Amino acid sequence: MNIINDDGPNGAHAFTPPGDGAAAERAGRPRQTLLSSSMVGSTNRGRVLQALFDLGPTSRAELARLAGVNRTTISGIVQPLIDDQVLVESDPIPANPGGGKPARPLWFSPKARPICGVLLMPDAVHACVSTLDGKIEAERKMPLPDGNGPMQPIIETIAECVGSTLAKARRTPFGIGVGVGGMVDTDRGSIVTVNLAPSLDRYPLADDLGRRFGLPVKLDHHPRALLVGDRWFGAGRGVKQFAVVYTGEVLGGAFYFDGHLYRGTAGAGGELGHTFVQLDGELCRCGRRGCWDTIATLSWLRREAAAAGLPEPELIDSGRLADMAAGQEPGAEKLLDRYARNVAVGIANLQQTVAPNIFILHGDVVLGGERLLDAIAGHVRAMVPPRPGSTIEFIAGDAGDGAALLGAAGLVISELLQLPI
Ligand SMILES: [Zn+2]
Secondary structure: OEEOOOOOHHHOEEOOOOOOHHHHHHOOOOOOOOOOHHHHHHHHHHHHHHHHHHHOOEOHHHHHHHHOOOHHHHHHHHHHHHHOOOEEEOOOEOOOOOOOOOEOOEEEOOOOOOEEEEEEEOOEEEEEEEOOOOOEEEEEEEEOOOOOOOHHHHHHHHHHHHHHHHOOOOOOOOOEEEEEOOEEEOOOOEEEEOOOOHHHOOOOHHHHHHHHHOOOEEEEEHHHHHHHHHHHHOOOOOOOOEEEEEEOOOEEEEEEEOOEEEOOHHHOOOOHHHOEOOOOOOEOOOOOEOEHHHOOOHHHHHHHHHHOOOOOHHHOOHHHHHHHHHOOOOOHHHHHHHHHHHHHHHHHHHHHHHOOOEEEEEEHHHHOHHHHHHHHHHHHHHHOOOEOOEOOEEEEOOOOOHHHHHHHHHHHHHHHOOOOO
């Protein structure tokens, strides 16, 4: 991470957060970034805030040390953020023996304007108001009317959920971030299509919410909201590259490379559920055949559970199946392993294509616990040829809405504080 001195681009210096900075230094990668002087202020501000997200509460002196600049430069960047009540100096920590001023770590102020996150899934809307450091202060979840029925009741339910949550905010939020469980156009802020709720197709959601609530609105694909949540508040903090994969009723994913979320043109990337794993395979709800979605979602699992004669197949999820496997229920272990292999095939393709190496798994698979995670990891490792120095890591994320909801709110941080995600 670079801090650019006021004296121009030649003064660029680097933060070295744990993990990658020193390696980049050793590799001799270029450190300098050419930016016009008018961009330097907001860019430096973004980089200091990103360092705080990565490192946790950090003193000016430590930030200066990591950036290789003096404290005056850091103070010039952080003082406006303190004045705006975005950051606050916490209580002094006693200095090391031998003197020096006690350090006062900087962190996000509890008085800062909050951020609003909305998770819009085909059957429910979930809204929250969160602090900048990811503490949810208010939230509400409401079921949505039939996604094949008239659009207006769905829209009004979304507006009621968001409006009643915003009414509980201490201060006017910076903005609203929305994660959508369907294809989105991130340039227009509109929904392209939601397979399970077609009434929402082509709905200009960002414009509508912006008009109703008078706030900036940033809309993105649900798996990318998960990724933003991991990047700002979860296991992706300080990590240079990783991928998230979500499984459940639907399947999706997102990528983070070299400090940037990869969206594709107008947000068209990341439709992992509809990558093909089987030519001329089973018919997918998208109308094509052989999508990853057809073999690694709950509908596959429940159908196969019924075929295997497992009890209450319509209620099966990864958690129940893992419990049945642990309890020696006939057929459960075999189905769990088949499901793990089906999830693994898509992940193996991703690893072979872009090698993110770190996969954070969210949704239903998390309920399967270590038993399922280990099975998925085993299959992926068997499918991907080993490479020296390249280990593939799997991290269990969130089975519920929490990570995506915070990530949706995190979209506001990325957008409004001009942080480079
Ligand atoms: Zn499909």
